[in-house]
Amino acid sequence: MEYILTEKIDIAKLIADFEDDSAGAVVIFNGTVRKRSLGKEVSHLFYEAAEEMANKMMEEIIQEAKEKWDLSSVIAFHSIGEVAIGESAVFVLTSSPHRKEAYESNRYIIEKIKHELPLWKCEHFVDGEKKWGGNCSCQEITGDANVHIYDK
Amino acid sequence: MEYILTEKIDIAKLIADFEDDSAGAVVIFNGTVRKRSLGKEVSHLFYEAAEEMANKMMEEIIQEAKEKWDLSSVIAFHSIGEVAIGESAVFVLTSSPHRKEAYESNRYIIEKIKHELPLWKCEHFVDGEKKWGGNCSCQEITGDANVHIYDK
Amino acid sequence: MKIKSYAILKDYFPAEVQHSSCPKTIAELKEQLSQQNPSAKAILDLCRFAVDDAFVSLNHQLIGNEKISVIPPSSGG
């Protein structure tokens, strides 16, 4: 199974094709490219990965989630290469008979992807600058690599 | 704005049409009709609402969420009338620059809908029986109307 | 006063009915409904009440021309 994709993630198709009569609760996270970042206008994003390692780790993260929660299905993808404004960089779908499990597992997977997957974002700005994400860009605002903007 | 819909909720179309360059984090909850409930095979669900009240309350819940969290957009619908197996009964989309806000607000809206909206589910089973939801059906398993199966 | 019942309550009361007694409060109305159908008492204890589409407390005063909605516990989603 390939979780790290060079082609565009087609969210609408993924969702239209998804069928699960036994679930009841389907939670989807779609991480898209924002048009502004760090106060500047973004041109596009470029993602690089240690592809084999990232793919293996995604498999492990999904397995872990399936062990921790009662899930009917899990779908997870991360794009690499160039991703345009508004497009999906990361997609996680979790379904369960219970909404609590669907929400918690979904967020768990996203946090693992963001903090552990050997995969890196490079922001390309309209002004021609580019900037590799380190941990995440939050430290530029919080001044601490371990404090994210949503923790403040 | 109508939040209580008699027509089918077209998830794939909602998502395909959704655009938000400023968000980054999009969380979607799709509550679908399960083919089994309380150990029995479900034929379909029927939802009834105190429609005007429910619509007004949805508006209020969305406003509350917008005040509590930094959200770029909120979409929420609940179906009434007959809803088939696998179809969407309730749909909530929240988007935000921050994933934590998108997740938390989404779950908040769903919990409010489930516990406070004047709207009721009637499960129709394949064996011909029907059963109105009271609080939720969890009490039949937990023995306590205030304890849900996902709390156990 | 007009009384609207929803969902499971319709197993105990008509969906919409003119209530002939004149309760002075919601609490009194609830008591009258319980007497009218004692098997509905347990579910009535879990219900919320609305007057003209706005939720009210049990001590809400009634005039007599209101539309009362008896709202059983939510089961959306």
Next chain:
Amino acid sequence: MKIKSYAILKDYFPAEVQHSSCPKTIAELKEQLSQQNPSAKAILDLCRFAVDDAFVSLNHQLIGNEKISVIPPSSGG
């Protein structure tokens, strides 16, 4: 041994290079890289290391024919 650098690390080291010194552990390799480019020390301190695509700790022993990946902090999503 072959050393692969990713993302921001490529501002400090080649994407892929044959490392001629013979470090006995990952810790020693890390030290050698820091000496090779002192301005990379801060970022190297945040990196994880993998040998033949499996993460290892700093005291992992090296033979000399491994493929080492230097993994800067994740920034997916």
